[in-house]
Amino acid sequence: MSPSAKKVLILGDGAAGTMMGNKLRFHSDPSDIQITVLGNSEKHYFKPDGVSIPFGFKDYRNSVKPTRSLFNFGVNYVRETVASIDVKNSTVIASSGKSYFYDYLIIATGDRFAYEDLPGYEKAASHFYSLEASLALREKLNHFNGGKIVIGQASIPIQCPPAPYEFTFQLEQYLNLRGIRKQTELHYIYPLNRVFTIPNVAPFVEKLMDDKGIIIHKMFNVDSVEPEIRRLNSIEGETLDYDLLVLVPPHRGQKVITESGLADESGYIDVDRNRLNYADYDNVFVIGDATNLPISKAGATAHFETEYLANRLANEVNGNAFFESYGGEVACTTITSGSRAITLFFSYNKPPRVNYESKSDYFLKWTSSDTYFTGMIRGIM
Amino acid sequence: MEDVKPTKVIDARGSYCPGPLMELIKAYKQGKVGDVISVYSSDEGTRKDAPAWIQKSGNELVGVYTRDGYYEIVMKKVK
Ligand SMILES: Cc1cc2nc3c(=O)[nH]c(=O)nc-3n(C[C@H](O)[C@H](O)[C@H](O)COP(=O)(O)OP(=O)(O)OC[C@H]3O[C@@H](n4cnc5c(N)ncnc54)[C@H](O)[C@@H]3O)c2cc1C
Numbered sequence: 254m255s256p257s258a259k260k261v262l263i264l265g266d267g268a269a270g271t272m273m274g275n276k277l278r279f280h281s282d283p284s285d286i287q288i289t290v291l292g293n294s295e296k297h298y299f300k301p302d303g304v305s306i307p308f309g310f311k312d313y314r315n316s317v318k319p320t321r322s323l324f325n326f327g328v329n330y331v332r333e334t335v336a337s338i339d340v341k342n343s344t345v346i347a348s349s350g351k352s353y354f355y356d357y358l359i360i361a362t363g364d365r366f367a368y369e370d371l372p373g374y375e376k377a378a379s380h381f382y383s384l385e386a387s388l389a390l391r392e393k394l395n396h397f398n399g400g401k402i403v404i405g406q407a408s409i410p411i412q413c414p415p416a417p418y419e420f421t422f423q424l425e426q427y428l429n430l431r432g433i434r435k436q437t438e439l440h441y442i443y444p445l446n447r448v449f450t451i452p453n454v455a456p457f458v459e460k461l462m463d464d465k466g467i468i469i470h471k472m473f474n475v476d477s478v479e480p481e482i483r484r485l486n487s488i489e490g491e492t493l494d495y496d497l498l499v500l501v502p503p504h505r506g507q508k509v510i511t512e513s514g515l516a517d518e519s520g521y522i523d524v525d526r527n528r529l530n531y532a533d534y535d536n537v538f539v540i541g542d543a544t545n546l547p548i549s550k551a552g553a554t555a556h557f558e559t560e561y562l563a564n565r566l567a568n569e570v571n572g573n574a575f576f577e578s579y580g581g582e583v584a585c586t587t588i589t590s591g592s593r594a595i596t597l598f599f600s601y602n603k604p605p606r607v608n609y610e611s612k613s614d615y616f617l618k619w620t621s622s623d624t625y626f627t628g629m630i631r632g633i634m
Numbered sequence: 635m636e637d638v639k640p641t642k643v644i645d646a647r648g649s650y651c652p653g654p655l656m657e658l659i660k661a662y663k664q665g666k667v668g669d670v671i672s673v674y675s676s677d678e679g680t681r682k683d684a685p686a687w688i689q690k691s692g693n694e695l696v697g698v699y700t701r702d703g704y705y706e707i708v709m710k711k712v713k
Contacts, residue, residue, distance in 0.1 A: 408656075409652055409656050444652070444656075444659075445652055445655070445683065446682075446683055446686045446687065446690075450651070450652055452651075452679060472686070472687055472690045472691075474659055476663075488659065488662070488663065488691060489687075489690050489691040489692070490691065490692060490713075547649060547650035547653060
């Protein structure tokens with residue numbers, strides 16, 4: 254390693270951190286940039302498969318790879334838990350006690366489930382936002398023979414805003430395949446005055462729900478759960494009884510972010526929306542779900558962010574001109590039935606448009622774990 | 635409006651839908667009956683969404699005001 258090489262330190266070994274390290278390696282020479290990634294996950298799980306795993310539609314073993322195996326040659330991956338981040342002194346301290354100094358810091362620690370925000374949640378609800386939870390839900394569904402299922406999210410923001418409706422459409426298909434759809438009421442709750450965050454996509458999704466006989470409850474903001482009597486109460490004063498509750502848990506950014514003074518209690522970091530810099534720091538960046546940007550928390554968002562940032566850093570370190578900025582691009586494909594899906598493309602200035610469901614989009618989504626593990630995460634795409 | 639003084643002001647300018655509404659709901663949850671909560675938002679969607687939520691939740695919509703480059707939506711917590 255060249256002593257003059259700039260030290261780039263990436264925190265987080267999920268979608269954003271791994272893509273970032275691998276992409277930057279492709280764009281730069283090890284004699285110019287030395288890349289270290291700190292992360293604490295043993296396995297890398299492809300979360301989008303969580304909308305299919307609870308139904309046995311996908312073999313979960315194809316959705317997981319050892320984290321260490323995903324880094325390209327020339328990226329130094331260290332299994333460490335980050336304990337504190339000191340941007341004033343360009344130092345990160347790990348829980349092992351080791352200090353890491355950097356020239357550039359990229360924070361990609363994602364977010365976490367804040368079960369404490371909704372007392373009773375763990376007793377009351379199932380979800381599909383982690384592999385463990387998806388497998389536990391699969392078990393529950395195996396024993397489900399009809400009744401009332403309530404699906405929704407405990408709060409906003411969550412990872413992948415379309416995932417709750419994507420899950421619901423697959424659940425509907427699953428119930429049909431098992432021959433118990435007629436014995437099952439499906440209720441979909443949503444915090445806003447529509448069924449999805451983005452206003453011009455919501456009517457399309459709502460129509461699909463209506464066609465499938467899914468009962469919608471808009472402006473239902475979860476206030477409390479009563480696991481003993483299986484009841485969900487909204488801030489707006491409504492109640493819903495259930496036999497099975499599938500509720501995306503409340504989310505927050507990582508504790509280490511708040512404890513290091515980089516964000517308020519929400520744990521999400523404010524960043525420059527076009528440059529991805531943290532505050533006035535020219536050498537500190539935030540990518541992926543850890544940001545407070547007003548766009549979807551999605552792997553696809555991280556993909557576009559890393560494309561921008563890897564290019565920028567490589568050029569900056571090499572003294573080249575770089576005039577691009579990050580425009581808030583996101584692309585996401587979501588399943589709407591047993592054979593169709595829709596793809597949404599959007600950016601800060603361009604809302605997505607959706608006109609039809611397509612089989613080719615379904616194929617794109619169905620094979621996305623392969624595309625992800627062989628291309629995207631490797632920084633190739 | 636001038637005689638109803640907000641007990642809490644949320645400046646959510648620059649934040650996009652549904653950010654300002656979620657901030658308002660958070661403040662509502664943390665507040666007490668009688669509180670007057672005002673939210674500033676530069677987002678067009680919030681101008682419709684926030685009053686709809688205030689009404690649905692059974693609270694009082696004090697007013698929606700167009701200010702210099704942003705909207706101010708004021709509610710009173712009645713329950
Ligand atoms: C059900 C579901 C469906 C989804 N579907 C899609 C989809 O179709 N398309 C799409 O684009 N996105 C989708 N997503 C969202 C996507 O998975 C996330 O947006 C993406 O994983 C974000 O990447 P990230 O690196 O920011 O966070 P993560 O992938 O969560 O990674 C964060 C990493 O940081 C590590 N970490 C955290 N704290 C510390 C610490 N203190 N020290 C060390 N390491 C730490 C964690 O171990 C983790 O590995 C979906 C998500 C879910 C849950």
